[in-house]
Amino acid sequence: xxxxxxxxxxxxxxxxxxxxxxxxxxxxxxxxVENSLDAGAKSIFxxxxxxxxxxxxxxxxxxxxxxxxxxxxxxxxxxxxISSVEDLFRISTFxxxxxxxxxxxxxxxxxxxxxxxxxxxGHKVVVEGGELKSVKEEGLPIGTxxxxxELFFNIPARRKFLKTVFTELxxxxxxxxxxxxxxxxxAFKMTHEGRTIHExxxxxxxxxxxxxxxxxxxxxxxxxxxxxxxxxxxxFEIRGYLGNPxxxxxxxxxxxxxxxxxxxxxxxxxxxIISAYGGTIERNRFPMAVIFIEIxxxxxxxxxxxxxxxxxxQDENALYDRLHLRCKQALQETEAVPSIAFEGVKEADVExxxxxxxxxxxxxxxxxxxxxxISREKQSxxxxxxxxxxxxxxxxxxxxxxxERLEKKTPKPQEVTSxxxxxxxxxxxxxxxxxxxxxxxxxxxxxxxxxxILFEEAFESFKRGGQVQQLxxxxxxxxxxxxxxxxxxNSELLAKLGFISEPFGGKTVVVKxxxxxxxxxxxxxxxxEILDDLQERLSAGEEKARALASxxxxxxxxxxxxxxTTEEMNALxxxxxxxxxxxxxxxxxxxxxELPVEEFHKKFKRL
Amino acid sequence: xxxxVEKEKLxxxxxxxxxxxxxxxxxxxxxxxxxxxxxxxxxxxxTDLDVSMTANVEAAVSKKGALAVPARPFADLVRELPSGxxxxxxxxxxxxIKCKGGRYKISGIPAEDFPALPEVYMSKAVKLDxxxxxxxIRKSLFAVSKxxxxxxxxxxxxxxxxxxxxxxxxxxxxxxxxxHAKTKIKRLTNDIIVPPKALDYFVRIFADYEGNIxxxxxxxxxxxxxxxxxxxxxxxxxxYPNYDQVIPKDNVNKLVVARDDFGQTxxxxxxxxxxxxxxxxxxxxxxxxxxxxxxxxxxxxxRETLPANYSGKEMDIGYNASYLLDVVKQVxxxxxxxxxxxxxxxxxxxxxxxxxxxxxMFLLMxxxxxx
Numbered sequence: 001x002x003x004x005x006x007x008x009x010x011x012x013x014x015x016x017x018x019x020x021x022x023x024x025x026x027x028x029x030x031x032x033v034e035n036s037l038d039a040g041a042k043s044i045f046x047x048x049x050x051x052x053x054x055x056x057x058x059x060x061x062x063x064x065x066x067x068x069x070x071x072x073x074x075x076x077x078x079x080x081x082i083s084s085v086e087d088l089f090r091i092s093t094f095x096x097x098x099x100x101x102x103x104x105x106x107x108x109x110x111x112x113x114x115x116x117x118x119x120x121x122g123h124k125v126v127v128e129g130g131e132l133k134s135v136k137e138e139g140l141p142i143g144t145x146x147x148x149x150e151l152f153f154n155i156p157a158r159r160k161f162l163k164t165v166f167t168e169l170x171x172x173x174x175x176x177x178x179x180x181x182x183x184x185x186x187a188f189k190m191t192h193e194g195r196t197i198h199e200x201x202x203x204x205x206x207x208x209x210x211x212x213x214x215x216x217x218x219x220x221x222x223x224x225x226x227x228x229x230x231x232x233x234x235x236f237e238i239r240g241y242l243g244n245p246x247x248x249x250x251x252x253x254x255x256x257x258x259x260x261x262x263x264x265x266x267x268x269x270x271x272x273i274i275s276a277y278g279g280t281i282e283r284n285r286f287p288m289a290v291i292f293i294e295i296x297x298x299x300x301x302x303x304x305x306x307x308x309x310x311x312x313x314q315d316e317n318a319l320y321d322r323l324h325l326r327c328k329q330a331l332q333e334t335e336a337v338p339s340i341a342f343e344g345v346k347e348a349d350v351e352x353x354x355x356x357x358x359x360x361x362x363x364x365x366x367x368x369x370x371x372x373x374i375s376r377e378k379q380s381x382x383x384x385x386x387x388x389x390x391x392x393x394x395x396x397x398x399x400x401x402x403x404e405r406l407e408k409k410t411p412k413p414q415e416v417t418s419x420x421x422x423x424x425x426x427x428x429x430x431x432x433x434x435x436x437x438x439x440x441x442x443x444x445x446x447x448x449x450x451x452x453i454l455f456e457e458a459f460e461s462f463k464r465g466g467q468v469q470q471l472x473x474x475x476x477x478x479x480x481x482x483x484x485x486x487x488x489x490n491s492e493l494l495a496k497l498g499f500i501s502e503p504f505g506g507k508t509v510v511v512k513x514x515x516x517x518x519x520x521x522x523x524x525x526x527x528x529e530i531l532d533d534l535q536e537r538l539s540a541g542e543e544k545a546r547a548l549a550s551x552x553x554x555x556x557x558x559x560x561x562x563x564x565t566t567e568e569m570n571a572l573x574x575x576x577x578x579x580x581x582x583x584x585x586x587x588x589x590x591x592x593x594e595l596p597v598e599e600f601h602k603k604f605k606r607l
Numbered sequence: 608x609x610x611x612v613e614k615e616k617l618x619x620x621x622x623x624x625x626x627x628x629x630x631x632x633x634x635x636x637x638x639x640x641x642x643x644x645x646x647x648x649x650x651x652x653x654t655d656l657d658v659s660m661t662a663n664v665e666a667a668v669s670k671k672g673a674l675a676v677p678a679r680p681f682a683d684l685v686r687e688l689p690s691g692x693x694x695x696x697x698x699x700x701x702x703x704i705k706c707k708g709g710r711y712k713i714s715g716i717p718a719e720d721f722p723a724l725p726e727v728y729m730s731k732a733v734k735l736d737x738x739x740x741x742x743x744i745r746k747s748l749f750a751v752s753k754x755x756x757x758x759x760x761x762x763x764x765x766x767x768x769x770x771x772x773x774x775x776x777x778x779x780x781x782x783x784x785x786x787h788a789k790t791k792i793k794r795l796t797n798d799i800i801v802p803p804k805a806l807d808y809f810v811r812i813f814a815d816y817e818g819n820i821x822x823x824x825x826x827x828x829x830x831x832x833x834x835x836x837x838x839x840x841x842x843x844x845x846x847y848p849n850y851d852q853v854i855p856k857d858n859v860n861k862l863v864v865a866r867d868d869f870g871q872t873x874x875x876x877x878x879x880x881x882x883x884x885x886x887x888x889x890x891x892x893x894x895x896x897x898x899x900x901x902x903x904x905x906x907x908x909x910r911e912t913l914p915a916n917y918s919g920k921e922m923d924i925g926y927n928a929s930y931l932l933d934v935v936k937q938v939x940x941x942x943x944x945x946x947x948x949x950x951x952x953x954x955x956x957x958x959x960x961x962x963x964x965x966x967x968m969f970l971l972m973x974x975x976x977x978x
Contacts, residue, residue, distance in 0.1 A: 467884045468975035469927070470951055472779050473848050500975070513951075516884035516927070516974050520778055522756035571882040578904050 011130040014106035015155070020305075021103045024162060025052025025151055026171035028108075031100035032146050033179050036060035039144060042202065043187040046176060051168030051192075052151065053159075059145040064116035067123045071135065073101050073112075074127065101146075106130030107155055108148040115140040129154045166489065167539050173197060173481050177213060178256050178263040181290050184209035197481060210241060210290065215478030215507060217524075221247050222288065225330040236295040236319055238326050242273070243288030245280040245331075250532045254288040254480070259295060262302065264311050269293075272320045276327035291323070425569050431560040433569050439597040446564065448585035449576045450557035451550075454517065455586040456579050458497055458549035461515070466498035468513040475511045475523040476504055483528065484509075486535040493548050499527065518556045529555045550586045608672025609696040610644055612664060614688050614706070620651055620662040621682045623815070623836060626808050628678040629655040639675040640682075641721045642695075642702070644668045649695075652724060653678060658805045659724045662836035673718035676702050684711055725839055727830045732821030733794050737813050739787060740820065743774045744806045746785045746937050746967055751803045752778035762800035762843040764850075767792040775850050777970075781930050782850060783937070785967035794824045800847055801829055805840030812838065854970060855953050858946035860919025862891055863959065866943045870935035872913050876900045877928035879907030885928040886974045891917045891947075900928070924950040925974040934969045951975055 008016075022028055029046060036044045039062025049055035065073060104110065105127040115122025122140030126133040152159040162168060169192055176198060180188045184206045190198040203209045211219045222241040243254070255270055256263065273289050281287060301312040313319050426434045433444040457466075479487060484507040487494070494501070498515030511523045518526065530551050537547035558564065564572070576582045576591065585591055601607045621640070629637050632655065641652040649666045653659065674697045684704065694705040697715065704711040744763065752760035757779070764775040772790035776783050809831055813820070821832030830839040873887065880887050880900035887909075890897040896915040901908050924947065935943065940958035947954040950973055957968040 467881065467886050467925070469780055469884070470953075470972040470975055472777060472782055472853050472953060472970060472972045513975055516886065519883075520752065520754055520780055522754055523779070525756055567882075575882070575904055 011106060014102045014130055017099050017103040021100055022107060022151075024171060025056060025168050026175045028052065028056050028104055028148065028151065029058065029172050030175055031104060032056070032058040033176070035100070035146075036062055036144070037179070037183060037186065039063050041143065041186060044189070046172075046188070046190040048169065048172060048190070048192045051162075051165035052172050053162055053165070053168060055147070055149050056151070057145065057147040059143065061141070061143040064119075064122070064142050064144050065114040066116050066119060067135070069116075070112065070114050070123050070125055074105055074125065074132070075102060102130075104148060107158070108151045108153065111147045112144065113138060113140055113147075114144040115142050117142055163539075163541070166485070170482055170485065170535075170539060173485070174253060175263075177481065178258075180213060181206075181209060181256055182258045182261045182263065182292070206290075206292075207241070214288075214480060217478050218243070218247055218288070218480070222290075223330055223333075225291075225326055226333065235299060235315070236293055236322065238291065238293055238323055240289065240291035242276075242327055242330055245277055245287065248281040248285035248287055250285060250529070251536060252286050253482070255286060256290045257293075258291065259293045259300060259302075259311055260297065261292070262311070263309075265309050266311070268316065268320060269323060272324040273327050276324050276331060280331075289327075291327075293319070293323070295319075425566075425573070427564055427569065430563060433564070433572065435573060437594075441595040441597070441600075442592055443595065444573070444576065444592045445560075445585075445590070446562070446572065447557050447560050448589050448591040449572055449582075451553040451585045451587075452579055452582065452591050453553075453572070453575045454556050455549050455553035456581075457517070458552050459545070461497045462493060462545055462549075465496055467516040468498045468500055469516040469520075470500070470513045471511065471523060475527075477509050477511055477524045477527050479507045479509060479528070479531065481507060482535060483507075483531045486531050486538065490534060490544065490548060493545060494530075497548065497552055499530070501527070515552070515556070526555065553586055608642070608644055608674060609670035609694075610649055610666040610668045611692055611694050612649060612666040614685070614690055614693050616664045617649075617693070618685050618688075620664045620836075621685050623812060624651045624653045624660050624662050625678060625682050626811060627653040627655060627658055627660040627838075636675065636716060636720055636722070638678055639716060639721060640678045641673065641675045641718060642697075643673040643718070644671045646671075652721070654722055654724055656722065656841075657802060658808060658838070658840045660808070660836065660838050661724065664835075670696075672697055674700070674702055674715040675718055675721045676713055676715040680713060684713070725825070725828050725841075727823055727825060727828070727837065727839055729821070729823065729832060731794065731825075732823050732832050733792055734819040735790065735792075735822050737816060737818060737820040739790065740822075741810050741813055743772070743785050743787060744810055747774040747776040747783045748803055748806055748810075749933050749937065750776040750778055750781055750783040750969070754778070758843055759800060759845050759847050762802045763806060764798055764800055764847045765795065766798045767795040775847075777848070777850060780927070780972050781933075782853070782970040783967070784850070784854070784969075785965070788964040788966075792822075792824075798845065798847060799824065799829060800843040800845055802840055802843055805829070805838065808838060812836065853953060854968075855946075855948055855955060858948045858955055860891070860922070860947040861917070862896065862919075862945040862947065863916040864896065864913070864943050864945075866935060866938055866941055868913055869915075869943055870932065872898055872911050873928050873931050873935065876909040876911055877932075879905070879909040880928055884974060886925050886976075887928045887931070888923055888925050888976060890923045891915075891919070892921045893917060919947065922947070922950055923976060924954070925976040926971060927974055930971055934971065937967075937969065 021031065025048070029048075029052060033044060033046065036058060039060060041060035041062035043061050045057075045059040047055065047057040047059075101112070105112075106129060108129075110127040111124065112127075113122055113124045121137050124134075124136045124138045124140075126135075152162070173190070176188060176190050180186075180198065180200050184203040187202045188198050188200045189196070200209065200212050203212070207219070207224070210222060213219075214222070221244045223244055225238060225240050225242065227239070243249075252270060255273060257266060257269055257273075258264065269291075273291065274286060277287050295313070299314040304310045304312055424436055427446075428434050428443075431446060433446055433449075435442045435444065460466075487501075487509060488503075491501070498513065498517075499511065500513030501509050501511045504510040509527075511527050514521070514523055514526065530548075533551035533555055534548055537551055538544070542550070558568075583591060598607065624640065628640070632638055634656075637653075637655055639653075643650045643652065644666070646668060647665060648663045649668070650661055650663045652661045681702075688704075688706050688709070691707060696703045696705075700715055700717065702713045702715050704713070747763050751763060755761065760778060762776075764773075766773040766775065767790075770791040771786050771788050772792055772795075773784065773786040812831075812833065816833055821834075823830040823832065825839075827842050828839050829842055830837055876887050876898045877885055877900060879902050881902055882904060887898055887900040890899070894914065894916065895912050896917060897910065897912045899908075899910045934956045938956070938958045940960050942959040944957050944959055945954055946957070953970050953972055955968055956971060961967070
């Protein structure tokens, strides 16, 4: 049967638009807060329940709407923000498409209340799944309040795609944090299930807001980008703050980029910032940064996508270069980028040496990492631990066959002891441990192996409690909001593992003890690393205990490049083979490979 | 540069300064000695940018000059040269060494390429008893943190008050504090944090000396003047944590135990403790104490009782055995006293008697026992 082409009913059009604009609770919050800001609000209150899936309520003290405006606002493409095509090309408000409210109203139980300055009372409009239910007069304060319940109640497919409450809440928090950073003169309050998450008063200076959000210890380590030295007029102005390299993070979440106060994501501009740090932060670590770019609205196109997350610049290359340069200057001025300055030593020497290392300089003898040759003590008997959580040790599917193959071929540790009294061990390149087992050379990745050991130990600790080294100086750690959330939700497991800590008011935690296995790390750095990594894994959908065990294993294991003593190598070897699954690290990478002696015979043409 | 020098004297100085030459360095120039002459002396300099050392040897200098030469081959060569007079001369980039019947040449680097050593105001030297310093350094050095992310803890704190000199070191798990009452240092007005490497060198080098040593407290450096040698170290930046605040003043549970017996028992029991945490448990009750340890990896279990004098609440308390052994090593009285509060708070360890004018103590944080 042939379908006739027809114009879609308005309600359906709205739902389609909702698909683009309203992706998850955080996108609703974004649209509503933007409306509030566009309405000149000085104070915005955001209430959430169940990560925003049950309830989102945004109340502001902006200039409000009359009854007519209120009703019109629910019509598609109705907006107060632009009125002509010319306006579209010099947008200075957040919203302008006039799609958001009707779209949101079409996928929830929606209620909007508003009163403008001219009226003595306000109006309340109720909409259910896009159908107007009632319009009533009501006594209200000036401003607007939008409340919606059961987001996506009529789009089960979309509802199914929502992540856990925790994840949705995390997105909302990140979003509101960004708004708060960009709008320091506006007060923000945010609650979840009645508990206060943000309570930020109006501030005069952006750095005060930075302090509110990141706390003392982090905000003190943020470097302001100084004003440009010449006053010439530019197409864009850049200001903001850069975290010094020592407070690097493991995700880009703390790089906040604003163009004309609009939060935007731009991989290219982020790259301009990250690359300015050069080698001062490790690979896979990211700086903290809050960057504001002011640009002539005519030179930027925000109408790329309904969510307005992406923007296009007329001259992106120039902006990239400028941003990169300003960040670099700021970092160099405060000497955040270390440079060795010692009389008589040429700067160039330092650089070339650190980048290309060794064998280059004729005057000096090449420095060769000594191979540590170690004669192993007699192997101790292996005591297999009883671990019930069998399924946890399954390697990823695709490597299952690999495991079986290896299991057939790799000698069991018992064989090592009985048949070989004293195998030799070397550390190679500071990364691998080489050991001879029978007529094979085992190459063990020290980090991966240690990770596997700690991972399995973590589960033991969850059951029995881990050993804790009490700290002489309790450390207070100021967490970010998301870190604190992660902390709260996992405090019980953290304690079992050996992180002895207590909330210390606000987002601060006092750390009094750490797992004894880790040696003696910097408590603040270690604690934060674990939380960050845990957070990452949780939002990737990992199960709690597993996520914490992997985070702990990953952040506590010896890193590649650490030199190991004889005892350490012995212990690592013994304990690896005492593991349930010695062949893979928790992420499925192999912990060891074996090279049979025949391989060498072949190479040397003996066979 | 041209000079003649006694082999024995040169060799002695070379060995001393060789201590400071870094084994591995990303700056190749640091693996050199700088040879320099003045009227009557040859001076030998080495630095790793943190610690530097200059030592002088008398020589018959006929032509002044300077050259940096690879430290290790030069030291090896000087050591093996026959006794007696040796003649050393240099061209622009080569060192020429002549001895009875032998002639050796070695390539060098222009002296300008060698880092300038920090300036030291020798006139500001304070005389301190070297033996005393060695003793205080030994008793604190072991507790210095090795974690580079907390730079202030990577050194020993020197603090002077009234007629007392105080040294403190901590790694966040334990703390060592030693003070000597009759050591007045007017020039040390601010606390300084001294990196362990230099203190370690000091202890080693002082073995060849005795008596008083000149100590120079510079703006950002500390120097030791041995007369014919000068050791200088960069100081670390603070602030140092408020250590006084964490030292418990009224721990009432008191354990007295024979030092040697205790040390030997801990050493034995620790063999079967967890390979990483080295946890051993002390069960304290009346006239004896029990030490236990378990190691699940090897199915090991250790248990030993030992006579002790304990007055206080019955308790089980866990410690890292290696921390306990460090304390045993540093306490020089025959009995060891522990003053404890609870199994999760700081305990004090001290000797049962002190030498004159001296006082020292160690703080130990327990390893919390889980059941």
